[in-house]
Amino acid sequence: MKKLLLASTSTVYGGTYLSYLQDELINFFEGINQIIFIPYARPSGISHDEYTAIAHKAFKKIGKEIIGLHTFANPAETLRNAQAIFTGGGNTFLLVTQLYQQQLIAPLREAVLNGCPYMGSSAGTNIAGVTMQTTNDMPIIYPPSFNTLGLVPFNINPHYIDPDPHSKHQGETRETRIKEFLNFNNIPVVGLREGSWIRVEGESISLKGELTARIFTPNTAPYESHEIKF
Amino acid sequence: MKKLLLASTSTVYGGTYLSYLQDELINFFEGINQIIFIPYARPSGISHDEYTAIAHKAFKKIGKEIIGLHTFANPAETLRNAQAIFTGGGNTFLLVTQLYQQQLIAPLREAVLNGCPYMGSSAGTNIAGVTMQTTNDMPIIYPPSFNTLGLVPFNINPHYIDPDPHSKHQGETRETRIKEFLNFNNIPVVGLREGSWIRVEGESISLKGELTARIFTPNTAPYESHEIKF
Numbered sequence: 001m002k003k004l005l006l007a008s009t010s011t012v013y014g015g016t017y018l019s020y021l022q023d024e025l026i027n028f029f030e031g032i033n034q035i036i037f038i039p040y041a042r043p044s045g046i047s048h049d050e051y052t053a054i055a056h057k058a059f060k061k062i063g064k065e066i067i068g069l070h071t072f073a074n075p076a077e078t079l080r081n082a083q084a085i086f087t088g089g090g091n092t093f094l095l096v097t098q099l100y101q102q103q104l105i106a107p108l109r110e111a112v113l114n115g116c117p118y119m120g121s122s123a124g125t126n127i128a129g130v131t132m133q134t135t136n137d138m139p140i141i142y143p144p145s146f147n148t149l150g151l152v153p154f155n156i157n158p159h160y161i162d163p164d165p166h167s168k169h170q171g172e173t174r175e176t177r178i179k180e181f182l183n184f185n186n187i188p189v190v191g192l193r194e195g196s197w198i199r200v201e202g203e204s205i206s207l208k209g210e211l212t213a214r215i216f217t218p219n220t221a222p223y224e225s226h227e228i229k230f
Numbered sequence: 231m232k233k234l235l236l237a238s239t240s241t242v243y244g245g246t247y248l249s250y251l252q253d254e255l256i257n258f259f260e261g262i263n264q265i266i267f268i269p270y271a272r273p274s275g276i277s278h279d280e281y282t283a284i285a286h287k288a289f290k291k292i293g294k295e296i297i298g299l300h301t302f303a304n305p306a307e308t309l310r311n312a313q314a315i316f317t318g319g320g321n322t323f324l325l326v327t328q329l330y331q332q333q334l335i336a337p338l339r340e341a342v343l344n345g346c347p348y349m350g351s352s353a354g355t356n357i358a359g360v361t362m363q364t365t366n367d368m369p370i371i372y373p374p375s376f377n378t379l380g381l382v383p384f385n386i387n388p389h390y391i392d393p394d395p396h397s398k399h400q401g402e403t404r405e406t407r408i409k410e411f412l413n414f415n416n417i418p419v420v421g422l423r424e425g426s427w428i429r430v431e432g433e434s435i436s437l438k439g440e441l442t443a444r445i446f447t448p449n450t451a452p453y454e455s456h457e458i459k460f
Contacts, residue, residue: 013398014398094414137407146369159399171389180370
């Protein structure tokens with residue numbers, strides 16, 4: 001049975017890495033000892049080792065071992081045999097490029113569809129959608145494709161943020177950007193605010209955390225919802 | 231002689247479309263009657279006709295005729311014969327995809343290198359750089375390449391915005407995103423704030439407006455400058 005935990009962000013304001021999710025992680029990874037960490041999104045350009053060390057420290061608090069996927073000679077095989085997988089945030093273009101270059105899209109998808117628990121945060125959540133096209137990231141590298149894992153039948157915009165009514169900035173709001181996406185793509189989008197996460201168990205999809213999500217579909221006005229249902 | 235006017239934004243807070251640039255436009259387009267407008271970036275998904283009408287209205291005030299490139303049967307030929315060219319803002323991924331699909335990258339570049347005055351705002355400014363990889367836009371469509379016109383030997387980040395020290399948002403700042411770009415690309419980046427524009431006359435490059443630009447190069451810390459010089 002498909003089992004996903006998709007977080008908007010790894011850290012909320014005032015917290016430390018994954019601290020706001022600790023209870024949820026204990027629940028989600030129950031019975032799991034070792035989690036394979038995919039560090040390819042490299043936030044702020046940190047190395048795979050540095051990034052894995054950050055995740056390692058957070059998961060040590062709940063008694064889980066984290067091992068970086070980059071340390072294995074055969075990462076596809078590693079994903080196939082993983083007890084659980086966690087993809088960290090950073091730059092989605094870089095993450096997706098790495099997954100394609102190492103031919104890991106299909107093995108990762110198959111592992112999760114075969115029941116391997118998958119957690120993502122930010123970029124790691126973005127790639128669970130149909131495409132990476134609702135990322136907020138800068139296109140620092142050219143990926144072979146924008147298609148991603150399609151573990152859920154919609155796209156996710158992590159770090160969703162409401163327009164600031166006092167802003168003098170003229171750049172597009174997040175809502176405007178997502179509406180532009182919908183002009184060209186028939187894929188619903190979940191605007192997932194920081195502090196929110198999605199749990200998927202088989203066909204059941206739940207929004208968690210205290211906030212609503214902003215839902216964008218091709219033919220209706222955006223709306224707020226405590227549910228994710230299309 | 232190469233002649234460019236590259237604006238961060240078409241509109242500043244409290245103004246109307248291009249109003250803050252009116253004196254500069256009169257100067258830049260002196261002796262020009264007709265400007266070919268490239269509407270392909272379609273801000274908020276408006277049509278090519280709607281977008282051209284907005285530009286038409288703004289330029290009518292200074293006695294210039296605007297004609298949309300989309301109305302010509304042979305747009306490459308139109309660019310080759312243009313008196314002047316203006317590319318409006320919107321979504322850079324869409325703009326670049328359209329230019330490639332219609333095989334207009336080379337004709338546009340050649341026209342400008344042959345002396346046709348080129349104005350860009352926002353996405354239209356972004357494509358004057360070496361690549362479009364410092365755009366802020368959402369990847370709503372997959373372009374054949376991220377390489378753009380290379381009319382200047384650097385990349386531009388339009389709508390550059392400083393980190394908000396009071397923000398609780400955990401998404402990356404603009405500065406962090408540009409630094410991530412520099413980890414993978416040896417191309418300097420000009421962070422061009424709203425209200426700023428760049429004028430290029432042959433080999434001379436000037437920053438205009440009252441604000442400094444934020445300059446990012448691969449091997450130095452970002453810095454503020456009234457000049458653009460690498």
